[in-house]
Amino acid sequence: xxxxxxxxxxxxxxxxxxxxxxxxxxxxxxxxxxxxxxxxxxxxxxxxxxxxxxxxxxxxxxxxxxxxxxxxxxxxxxxxxxxxxxxxxxxxxxxxxxxxxxxxxxxxxxxxxxxxxxxxxxxxxxxxxxxxxxxxxxxxxxxxxxxxxxxxxxxxxxxxxxxxxxxxxxxxxxxxxxxxxxxxxxxxxxxxxxxxxxxxxxxxxxxxxxxxxxxxxxxxxxxxxxxxxxxxxxxxxxxxxxxxxxxxxxxxxxxxxxxxxxxxxxxxxxxxxxxxxxxxxxxxxxxxxxxxxxxxxxxxxxxxxxxxxxxxxxxxxxxxxxxxxxxxxxxxxxxxxxxxxxxxxxxxxxxxxxxxxxxxxxxxxxxxxxxxxxxxxxxxxxxxxxxxxxxxxxxxxxxxxxxxxxxxxxxxxxxxxxxxxxxxxxxxxxxxxxxxxxxxxxxxxxxxxxxxxxxxxxxxxxxxxxxxxxxxxxxxxxxxxxxxxxxxxxxxxxxxxxxxxxxxxxxxxxxxxxxxxxxxxxxxxxxxxxxxxxxxxxxxxxxxxxxxxxxxxxxxxxxxxxxxxxxxxxxxxxxxxxxxxxxxxxxxxxxxxxxxxxxxxxxxxxxxxxxxxxxxxxxxxxxxxxxxxxxxxxxxxxxxxxxxxxxxxxxxxxxxxxxxxxxxxxxxxxxxxxxxxxxxxxxxxxxxxxxxxxxxxxxxxxxxxxxxxxxxxxxxxxxxxxxxxxxxxxxxxxxxxxxxxxxxxxxxxxxxxxxxxxxxxxxxxxxxxxxxxxxxxx
Amino acid sequence: xxxxxxxxxxxxxxxxxxxxxxxxxxxxxxxxxxxxxxxxxxxxxxxxxxxxxxxxxxxxxxxxxxxxxxxxxxxxxxxxxxxxxxxxxxxxxxxxxxxxxxxxxxxxxxxxxxxxxxxxxxxxxxxxxxxxxxxxxxxxxxxxxxxxxxxxxxxxxxx
Numbered sequence: 001x002x003x004x005x006x007x008x009x010x011x012x013x014x015x016x017x018x019x020x021x022x023x024x025x026x027x028x029x030x031x032x033x034x035x036x037x038x039x040x041x042x043x044x045x046x047x048x049x050x051x052x053x054x055x056x057x058x059x060x061x062x063x064x065x066x067x068x069x070x071x072x073x074x075x076x077x078x079x080x081x082x083x084x085x086x087x088x089x090x091x092x093x094x095x096x097x098x099x100x101x102x103x104x105x106x107x108x109x110x111x112x113x114x115x116x117x118x119x120x121x122x123x124x125x126x127x128x129x130x131x132x133x134x135x136x137x138x139x140x141x142x143x144x145x146x147x148x149x150x151x152x153x154x155x156x157x158x159x160x161x162x163x164x165x166x167x168x169x170x171x172x173x174x175x176x177x178x179x180x181x182x183x184x185x186x187x188x189x190x191x192x193x194x195x196x197x198x199x200x201x202x203x204x205x206x207x208x209x210x211x212x213x214x215x216x217x218x219x220x221x222x223x224x225x226x227x228x229x230x231x232x233x234x235x236x237x238x239x240x241x242x243x244x245x246x247x248x249x250x251x252x253x254x255x256x257x258x259x260x261x262x263x264x265x266x267x268x269x270x271x272x273x274x275x276x277x278x279x280x281x282x283x284x285x286x287x288x289x290x291x292x293x294x295x296x297x298x299x300x301x302x303x304x305x306x307x308x309x310x311x312x313x314x315x316x317x318x319x320x321x322x323x324x325x326x327x328x329x330x331x332x333x334x335x336x337x338x339x340x341x342x343x344x345x346x347x348x349x350x351x352x353x354x355x356x357x358x359x360x361x362x363x364x365x366x367x368x369x370x371x372x373x374x375x376x377x378x379x380x381x382x383x384x385x386x387x388x389x390x391x392x393x394x395x396x397x398x399x400x401x402x403x404x405x406x407x408x409x410x411x412x413x414x415x416x417x418x419x420x421x422x423x424x425x426x427x428x429x430x431x432x433x434x435x436x437x438x439x440x441x442x443x444x445x446x447x448x449x450x451x452x453x454x455x456x457x458x459x460x461x462x463x464x465x466x467x468x469x470x471x472x473x474x475x476x477x478x479x480x481x482x483x484x485x486x487x488x489x490x491x492x493x494x495x496x497x498x499x500x501x502x503x504x505x506x507x508x509x510x511x512x513x514x515x516x517x518x519x520x521x522x523x524x525x526x527x528x529x530x531x532x533x534x535x536x537x538x539x540x541x542x543x544x545x546x547x548x549x550x551x552x553x554x555x556x557x558x559x560x561x562x563x564x565x566x567x568x569x570x571x572x573x574x575x576x577x578x579x580x581x582x583x584x585x586x587x588x589x590x591x592x593x594x595x596x597x598x599x600x601x602x603x604x605x606x607x608x609x610x611x612x613x614x615x616x617x618x619x620x621x622x623x624x625x626x627x628x629x630x631x632x633x634x635x636x637x638x639x640x641x642x643x644x645x646x647x648x649x650x651x652x653x654x655x656x657x658x659x660x661x662x663x664x665x666x667x668x669x670x671x672x673x674x675x676x677x678x679x680x681x682x683x684x685x686x687x688x689x690x691x692x693x694x695x696x697x698x699x700x701x702x703x704x705x706x707x708x709x710x711x712x713x714x715x716x717x718x719x720x721x722x723x724x725x726x727x728x729x730x731x732x733x734x735x736x737x738x739x740x741x742x743x744x745x746x747x748x749x750x751x752x753x754x755x756x757x758x759x760x761x762x763x764x765x766x767x768x769x770x771x772x773x774x775x776x777x778x
Numbered sequence: 779x780x781x782x783x784x785x786x787x788x789x790x791x792x793x794x795x796x797x798x799x800x801x802x803x804x805x806x807x808x809x810x811x812x813x814x815x816x817x818x819x820x821x822x823x824x825x826x827x828x829x830x831x832x833x834x835x836x837x838x839x840x841x842x843x844x845x846x847x848x849x850x851x852x853x854x855x856x857x858x859x860x861x862x863x864x865x866x867x868x869x870x871x872x873x874x875x876x877x878x879x880x881x882x883x884x885x886x887x888x889x890x891x892x893x894x895x896x897x898x899x900x901x902x903x904x905x906x907x908x909x910x911x912x913x914x915x916x917x918x919x920x921x922x923x924x925x926x927x928x929x930x931x932x933x934x935x936x937x
Binding site for chain 1: 847
C-alpha cells in the first residue's frame with residue numbers, strides 16, 4: 001500500500017496490520033494510545049475537551065458524552081484543572097510534556113487510584129495524559145535521590161577514556177537508574193544498520209554485544225520521531241490500544257499529533273517484533289550528535305512494568321547527558337588515535353626526509369603501518385613501488401594508481417584523499433586479484449597526472465556481521481486481515497558473510513591521511529627546490545669548469561707555441577750548418593723565459609684549483625696580524641718602491657681561515673702597489689662599519705692611489721689569467737691574483753668588488769661572512 | 779726574397795698581444811710574398827684607435843686574436859660591425875681558443891673566418907700563408923673596384 005492510499009483518518013487499531021511498508025506508517029498520528037493511561041485533548045482558548053481516549057467510561061464510569069465537549073474541571077476535578085491552568089500560564093508546554101500533579105480522578109470507579117497528570121501543547125491543542133502513579137515497591141527513583149544519581153552518572157561518564165568505555169558506563173548507569181532487564185547502546189552505521197556497542201543486562205541473559213540489526217528494524221518514521229523526543233516508553237507490549245474519539249480533532253480538523261505523548265500507541269509491527277524477541281516492555285532514548293541520530297539507548301524488560309513520569313524523566317535526562325557527552329567521548333578517543341597517527345607519521349616522514357627518499361614509509365621502523373590501522377601500504381616514488389604488509393603486486397598497483405588518477409579527477413569536491421571500503425564495487429580492474437584489499441585510502445603525492453601515490457589497504461571484512469536474527473527473513477505473511485508485514489520470528493545470532501567490504505575508514509584516519517599528504521607535499525616542494533638549486537649550481541660549475549679548461553688551455557699553449565717556434569729556428573740554423581750566433585742565443589733565452597712563464601702559469605693554475613677544493617679552517621683571527629704578515633711576505637717584491645701602507649684604525653678579530661685571508665690581503669696589497677704610477681704609492685687597509693645595527697664587521701677594503709680600472713672591466717678583472725694590460729706592463733703577471741682572491745672570498749661566503757676612478761685610484765672590497773665575531777678593539 | 783712593402787696596397791691590421799705571435803704572422807706574410815703593410819695593435823684599445831680615430835686608412839682585413847688583455851677580441855669585433863665605415867671590414871680570427879662557444883660567438887658577431895693558432899710552428903706558418911693567399915688573391919674584398927673590366931681585379935699582391 002503506497003502512501004497515497006493510506007486510510008484517513010488513521011488508527012493503528014483499525015489499519016495497523018494492513019500496512020505493506022513500515023516506512024509509510026503515520027507514527028505521529030497513530031489514533032490510539034496505550035491502554036494503561038487516559039488522554040484528553042482540549043481546545044486551548046476555552047479548555048473544553050474535544051477528544052478523549054475511548055476507555056474513559058470503563059476506567060472512570062463517566063459516559064463519553066460526560067467527557068467530550070465538557071470543561072476540563074468537570075472531567076478532572078477543579079483542583080487538577082486549576083493546577084493545569086497554572087502550568088499553562090507559568091511553563092512552556094509547547095512540545096514539552098510536564099508533570100503537573102498526582103491525584104485521583106474524582107469519579108466513582110477510580111477515586112482511590114492516584115494518577116500522574118502531565119500536560120503539553122502540540123498543533124494548537126492541549127493534551128492531558130493521565131497515568132497510574134507509581135506505587136510503593138515499584139522500582140522508582142524519588143525526586144530526592146534524583147540529583148545525586150545524575151551527578152554520579154555524569155562523573156562516571158566523564159571518566160571514560162574511550163568511546164566503548166563511555167557506552168558501557170552509560171548503559172550501566174541507565175540500568176542502575178531504571179532497573180530494567182537489559183540496557184543497550186545501539187549505534188547506527190553509515191548504512192543505517194545498527195550495532196549493539198554496549199549491553200548491560202540481567203546476569204542470566206545472554207549478551208547481545210556486537211549484534212547487528214538491519215536498517216529496516218527501525219523504520220524511517222521512527223527515526224524521524226526520535227530526533228524530536230527525549231524518551232519513548234512502552235511499558236506493556238501486550239497492552240491494548242485505545243482509540244481517540246473522535247479521530248479527527250473537531251477544532252483543527254486534523255488527527256491528534258501525538259509525537260510528544262508518552263502514551264502514544266505503538267505500531268503493531270513494533271510490538272510484534274518485540275513480542276518475537278520475548279520483550280514485554282521497552283524504554284528508548286535517542287542519542288543525538290550534531291542533530292543526527294547517532295544511536296539509541298534501548299532498554300528491554302521481560303515483564304510489563306510501570307514507567308512513571310519520574311523514571312522517564314530520569315531516563316530522558318540520562319539520554320540527553322549521553323548525547324551531550326558522546327561528542328567529547330568520541331573526541332577523546334579520536335584525539336588519542338589522532339595523536340598516535342600524527343606521531344607515527346611525523347616519525348616516518350622525518351626519517352624519509354633524512355634519507356632523501358620514501359623508503360622509510362614502507363620499510364622504516366616505524367613505517368606507515370604503525371600509523372593508520374591497515375593491512376598493507378604501498379608508496380610509489382617516481383613510479384617505483386615499495387610495499388609493506390598485504391598489498392597487490394606492482395603490476396596491479398600501477399593499474400590501480402592509473403585508475404585512482406582518473407577517479408580523483410572525477411571527484412568534483414576537490415577531495416585529495418580517496419577513501420573506499422568497497423573497492424571491488426568501484427574498481428573493475430582486477431577485483432579478484434585484489435582480495436587482500438577491499439578497502440583503500442589513498443592520496444596523490446604530487447599534482448602531476450602520472451604522479452605518485454600513497455595507498456593504504458584494508459582486507460575484506462568477512463566474518464564481522466553478526467545479525468540479531470536473519471535480516472532477510474522478515475516478510476509478508478497472511479494474517480486475519482490479509483497480507484501483512486510481520487517482523488522476523490527468530491533473533492538468534494545469524495552470521496552473514498559479506499564479501500568485498502572492509503571496515504570503513506574513520507574520519508580521523510582520513511584527516512590524518514590529508515595531513516600526511518600536506519606534509520609530504522611540503523617535502524616534495526622542498527626537495528624540488530633543493531634539486532633545482534643543485535642543478536643550477538651544477539650547470540654553473542660545469543660552465544665554469546668548461547670555460548676554465550679552455551682558458552687554461554689557450555693560455556698555456558701560448559708559451560708552448562713560442563718554444564716550438566724558437567726550437568724550430570734553431571734546428572733550421574743547425575741544419576744549415578750555421579754556428580750559434582747572438583741571434584740564436586737570444587732565441588734560447590726566449591725559450592728559457594717561456595718555460596719559466598709556463599711554469600708560473602701552471603703553478604697559478606694548480607693553486608687556483610686547490611683553493612677551490614680545500615676546506616676552510618676557521619678560527620678567531622686578528623686581522624691586524626694577518627695584514628702585517630702579508631706585507632712582510634710581499635717585502636721583497638715591493639722593495640725599492642716608495643710605498644706607504646696606512647691602517648687608519650685597528651682591524652678586528654674575526655672568525656676566518658688565517659692562511660687564506662692572508663693571501664687575499666697579499667694579492668690585493670701587491671696589486672695596489674704594482675698598478676701604480678704615482679711617485680708616492682699609497683695603500684690604505686680598513687673595514688666598513690656594520691650597517692643596520694649588525695654588530696659584526698664583515699666588509700674590508702684595500703685602497704690605492706694607482707692607475708685605476710675602467711669600471712667596464714668590473715667582472716673581467718676577476719677572471720682567471722685575465723690581464724688588463726699587455727704582457728710585461730706593470731711588472732707582468734699571470735692574471736691569476738684576483739681570480740684567486742674571488743675564490744678565497746667566496747669560500748668565506750663573501751663576495752668581492754671594486755670601485756675605481758681611472759688615474760686616481762682603486763678600492764677593492766671583500767666580505768667575510770659566517771661565524772662572525774664581535775668586533776674587538778685589538 | 780723579402781717583398782717590398784708597397785704603399786698602394788691596403789695594410790692588414792693584426793691585433794695580438796703576443797709579440798712572438800706577431801713575429802710569426804710577419805714571417806708568414808713574407809713567405810706568402812705579400813706587399814701589404816702589417817699594422818700591429820697589442821690590445822683592443824690600440825686597435826680601436828687605429829680603426830676609428832684614423833678613418834682615412836682602409837685595411838684589407840683584420841687578423842684578430844680573441845684573447846686580449848682588457849677587453850677581448852669579441853667586443854672589438856662587435857664594435858667594428860656597428861661602425862658605419864668599418865662594418866664591412868673582413869675580420870679573420872686567429873686565436874688559441876678551441877672553445878666552441880668562443881667560435882660560435884665570433885661567427886654570430888659577424889666574424890668571417892675562425893682559425894686556431896697551432897703549437898707546431900711550420901703548420902702554423904703554412905696556415906697563415908694560406909690565409910694571406912686566400913684573402914688577398916681569391917677573395918674579392920669589399921670596396922674593390924670591379925667596374926672597369928667587369929672581371930675580378932688583378933690580385934693586389936700580383937707583381
